[in-house]
Amino acid sequence: MEENYTKPPGRSTCCPSEKSQGGLCLTGGIYSDQRCPFCGSTLKDDRKSAVSCPNHPEVTAKRLRVKFRGVSRRFGSYAEANRFLTGLRFKTDEGIFDPREYRANDPLGFETLALKWLEIRRSEVGREGISPNTYRALEDGIHRGIAAFKQKPVNQFLLVDFQVFLAGLNIKGKSKHNYLETIKQFFRWLRTNKLIRELPEFPAVRFELARRKTLDKDTQLRVLDEVRRISDLKTWLGIRFLATYINIRPEECRNIREGDIDLKQREITIPRSKEKRSKLVYLIDEDVHILAHLPVAIDKSLFFFRHANGKRFGRKHFYKVWKRACRNLRIEDVDLYGGTRHTSARALRKHYTPEQIRAASMHSTDRSFERYFWQEGDDLREIYNTTLPGQKLAKDVRPIKKDN
Numbered sequence: 217m218e219e220n221y222t223k224p225p226g227r228s229t230c231c232p233s234e235k236s237q238g239g240l241c242l243t244g245g246i247y248s249d250q251r252c253p254f255c256g257s258t259l260k261d262d263r264k265s266a267v268s269c270p271n272h273p274e275v276t277a278k279r280l281r282v283k284f285r286g287v288s289r290r291f292g293s294y295a296e297a298n299r300f301l302t303g304l305r306f307k308t309d310e311g312i313f314d315p316r317e318y319r320a321n322d323p324l325g326f327e328t329l330a331l332k333w334l335e336i337r338r339s340e341v342g343r344e345g346i347s348p349n350t351y352r353a354l355e356d357g358i359h360r361g362i363a364a365f366k367q368k369p370v371n372q373f374l375l376v377d378f379q380v381f382l383a384g385l386n387i388k389g390k391s392k393h394n395y396l397e398t399i400k401q402f403f404r405w406l407r408t409n410k411l412i413r414e415l416p417e418f419p420a421v422r423f424e425l426a427r428r429k430t431l432d433k434d435t436q437l438r439v440l441d442e443v444r445r446i447s448d449l450k451t452w453l454g455i456r457f458l459a460t461y462i463n464i465r466p467e468e469c470r471n472i473r474e475g476d477i478d479l480k481q482r483e484i485t486i487p488r489s490k491e492k493r494s495k496l497v498y499l500i501d502e503d504v505h506i507l508a509h510l511p512v513a514i515d516k517s518l519f520f521f522r523h524a525n526g527k528r529f530g531r532k533h534f535y536k537v538w539k540r541a542c543r544n545l546r547i548e549d550v551d552l553y554g555g556t557r558h559t560s561a562r563a564l565r566k567h568y569t570p571e572q573i574r575a576a577s578m579h580s581t582d583r584s585f586e587r588y589f590w591q592e593g594d595d596l597r598e599i600y601n602t603t604l605p606g607q608k609l610a611k612d613v614r615p616i617k618k619d620n
Contacts, residue, residue, distance in 0.1 A: 243308070248267045330402055375418070442545055472486070476520070
């Protein structure tokens with residue numbers, strides 16, 4: 217039935233011949249496979265209260281089936297069957313009837329389609345800029361959605377559905393934002409594949425990005441020296457890269473392969489970045505010199521940051537070494553990101569404009585980049601001192617006496 221429709225799925229309407237004089241859809245009906253035990257007649261809908269025998273009205277059907285444009289559903293009472301049929305006709309009048317909603321395998325169910333979307337995204341891991349970490353985040357968000365929405369038809373979502381979903385998450389605003397962004401990606405895929413006609417309305421999630429604790433540049437260099445003392449050369453070099461090249465992230469650094477390094481051009485290619493595009497790291501002369509004196513691997517597909525046994529550094533390798541170096545120096549609450557990338561970006565404020573630093577960091581959003589430019593106390597004091605330049609202390613102001 218469905219392939220004969222000329223309108224997009226979900227926008228089906230009745231033709232004039234299927235409507236009553238009042239303009240309401242009257243297609244479909246309530247039927248039964250039972251026959252009258254007295255005369256053998258087929259039981260018919262009296263359009264009032266029962267499917268009964270035309271000759272013996274007291275004989276009514278107990279097995280009922282609603283048939284409507286390819287939809288077939290069984291019922292045990294006339295009231296339930298009539299309510300269902302009326303609903304289908306109403307949806308048709310509104311232009312939102314879609315027979316796929318009523319198939320037994322829930323082809324438009326959120327869970328059914330969300331799992332298919334995850335399967336497609338899983339096949340893209342390692343390609344298209346999708347990392348295993350990104351896929352794990354998508355999987356987490358989708359399964360949160362499945363727990364909340366189950367098999368709700370994807371073409372019936374309203375703003376309130378997402379509001380209730382977010383209200384039920386006992387997590388911080390940034391995590392709620394991330395889960396909702398995953399579900400938005402899924403619905404955009406639905407629209408691209410014409411499984412829904414238009415995107416539903418999504419709520420705005422307000423949150424403040426946490427301020428990372430950073431270091432001054434001299435302390436950062438002390439930590440790097442301690443990293444060199446307690447670890448191997450490549451571990452130190454990786455953490456040094458994170459403190460020097462503020463456009464790369466720990467996971468991107470860990471994924472660098474031997475073939476990505478070009479010492480002649482003095483650059484490293486990051487083929488898969490968070491920004492979903494390749495990017496270049498332009499090496500300073502000192503790092504070119506260090507890399508030139510390291511053994512060259514014949515197999516260019518090997519990960520550069522690997523252990524002696526050839527196994528790539530673990531996801532938290534740089535982080536663990538950084539934290540151990542900080543503990544040795546009695547530095548607390550400064551993570552790898554804050555102590556390397558954020559510290560270096562903030563230190564550059566004294567030499568370059570925010571626009572120049574953002575270009576170097578390759579941030580894709582203003583909101584993330586703003587965290588690098590919270591004003592420090594000394595910066596604010598310098599600003600405040602310029603509001604009354606050259607003013608002297610009033611003569612009637614005396615120093616505050618301290619209590620003994």
